[in-house]
Amino acid sequence: MPESTRTAEEAALACGCIVAQIVKSLLFRGATSGKPVLLLVSGKNRVNEKAVAADLGEALTRPDAAFVREITGFAIGGVPPFAHATPMATYMDRDLLAYDRVFAAAGTPRTIFSAAPAALQTATGATLIDVTGK
Numbered sequence: 001m002p003e004s005t006r007t008a009e010e011a012a013l014a015c016g017c018i019v020a021q022i023v024k025s026l027l028f029r030g031a032t033s034g035k036p037v038l039l040l041v042s043g044k045n046r047v048n049e050k051a052v053a054a055d056l057g058e059a060l061t062r063p064d065a066a067f068v069r070e071i072t073g074f075a076i077g078g079v080p081p082f083a084h085a086t087p088m089a090t091y092m093d094r095d096l097l098a099y100d101r102v103f104a105a106a107g108t109p110r111t112i113f114s115a116a117p118a119a120l121q122t123a124t125g126a127t128l129i130d131v132t133g134k
């Protein structure tokens with residue numbers, strides 16, 4: 001894209017889609033296990049960490065930017081939903097299934113790709129969850 005797609009809002013403007021169709025690839029870390037966990041979240045949603053922790057069976061912490069780069073191989077703002085340096089448990093926001101196509105970062109803060117949400121789920125091996133706890 002000629003413009004920045006660093007945030008979900010910027011990506012939606014650049015793609016001409018609604019922010020809910022943007023896939024945020026958010027890295028968390030298991031509070032007990034220390035293992036990285038990837039959440040693929042609709043751009044319209046905020047993660048309810050308590051609700052997601054109940055689903056995952058472990059509390060979550062939010063790693064810093066250096067950990068994100070080390071584990072995924074990408075800098076924040078361009079983290080894609082797959083093709084990471086370290087494969088990790090991946091969960092996908094059910095709300096993404098409401099759209100024909102969703103748009104996710106493709107490795108840099110100016111690159112985006114689109115996919116049918118079911119194809120994204122297959123490619124990532126993600127388990128569907130409710131991220132908002134509604």
Ligand code: 5CA
Binds near residue numbers: 104
């Ligand atoms: N390219 C866009 C749309 S796909 C994108 O990557 N959006 S994102 O939401 O997946 O990535 C930005 C996210 O990184 C923010 O939502 C925020 O939750 C997280 N973030 C931003 N700064 C930091 C930081 N310093 N440490 C940890 N996480 C951060």
